[in-house]
Amino acid sequence: MEPLLKVEELNVIYGHGRQSLHAVKDVSLDISPSEILGLVGESGCGKSSLGKAIIRLTDPTSGKILFKGNDVSTLQGKALKTYRQEVQMVFQDPYGSLNPRIKVGNAIVDVLTVHRIGQSRTERMEMVIDLFESVGMQADWAYRYPHQFSGGQRQRICIARALSLEPDLLVADEPVSALDVSIQAEILDLLEDLRATRKLAFLFVSHDLAVVRNLCDRVAVMYNGEIVEAGPVADVIDNPQHEYTRKLLAAVPSF
Ligand SMILES: Nc1ncnc2c1ncn2[C@@H]1O[C@H](COP(=O)(O)OP(=O)(O)OP(=O)(O)O)[C@@H](O)[C@H]1O
Numbered sequence: 001m002e003p004l005l006k007v008e009e010l011n012v013i014y015g016h017g018r019q020s021l022h023a024v025k026d027v028s029l030d031i032s033p034s035e036i037l038g039l040v041g042e043s044g045c046g047k048s049s050l051g052k053a054i055i056r057l058t059d060p061t062s063g064k065i066l067f068k069g070n071d072v073s074t075l076q077g078k079a080l081k082t083y084r085q086e087v088q089m090v091f092q093d094p095y096g097s098l099n100p101r102i103k104v105g106n107a108i109v110d111v112l113t114v115h116r117i118g119q120s121r122t123e124r125m126e127m128v129i130d131l132f133e134s135v136g137m138q139a140d141w142a143y144r145y146p147h148q149f150s151g152g153q154r155q156r157i158c159i160a161r162a163l164s165l166e167p168d169l170l171v172a173d174e175p176v177s178a179l180d181v182s183i184q185a186e187i188l189d190l191l192e193d194l195r196a197t198r199k200l201a202f203l204f205v206s207h208d209l210a211v212v213r214n215l216c217d218r219v220a221v222m223y224n225g226e227i228v229e230a231g232p233v234a235d236v237i238d239n240p241q242h243e244y245t246r247k248l249l250a251a252v253p254s255f
């Protein structure tokens with residue numbers, strides 16, 4: 001199958017000269033439609049930098065990002081805006097990514113309005129309610145403020161907002177790390193469900209190898225900006241080839 005996303009020798013360097021930091025080094029990877037690719041590695045290894053470069057929140061320094069066969073690594077202006085509808089990101093901290101002064105449903109209505117989706121405010125609110133129901137939230141909760149929700153509910157709201165533009169790829173950056181284990185499982189079930197019902201593909205950033213093992217099809221292991229190993233989750237986790245992967249696994253008692 002033609003990959004949805006193909007990243008070729010991507011580099012992200014922050015700053016210039018002596019102060020510069022090479023966060024992503026010659027990374028190549030691909031993701032097929034409705035595939036979940038896990039991205040693991042220790043804090044600071046460059047996972048978020050790679051995720052942000054892929055959705056063009058960060059400008060890559062060099063390399064290619066092919067999305068549906070088109071290079072999006074240097075898009076600007078209107079073309080970039082269109083691309084940013086097709087890929088969305090969900091972050092670790094669901095509270096920090098919601099505006100505390102705006103009712104959660106209105107926040108998503110605003111996203112639809114900016115992108116000229118729907119004919120009227122009423123129609124947009126109906127779309128929001130459908131989205132809410134598809135992520136397991138009650139319709140009338142759309143009229144509440146972020147502080148009136150639990151962490152897991154807030155993450156559902158962030159997922160609903162990410163889905164509002166009907167993306168094909170979602171970069172989920174540690175989306176459950178801040179949640180209790182039981183709530184984590186519910187959100188992971190939701191992601192699995194969205195993959196099936198919406199044919200959504202994911203780059204799932206995580207430091208939790210047990211979660212990656214359960215959820216992802218393939219996993220890429222990142223170390224110091226580079227992908228040192230990648231493959232089907234069972235292969236990489238049961239038979240790690242790289243020394244760093246073995247170290248990561250050794251740190252998890254259950255493996
Ligand atoms: N905007 C930025 N400007 C300069 N340096 C940055 C910037 N963002 C990240 N870095 C640096 O790039 C490196 C990679 O950071 P990144 O956030 O991508 O790591 P990460 O793997 O996501 O870590 P974590 O697991 O802690 O989230 C780190 O050394 C970080 O300090």
Ligand SMILES: [Mg+2]
Nearest residue numbers: 047048049173
């Ligand atoms: Mg990060």
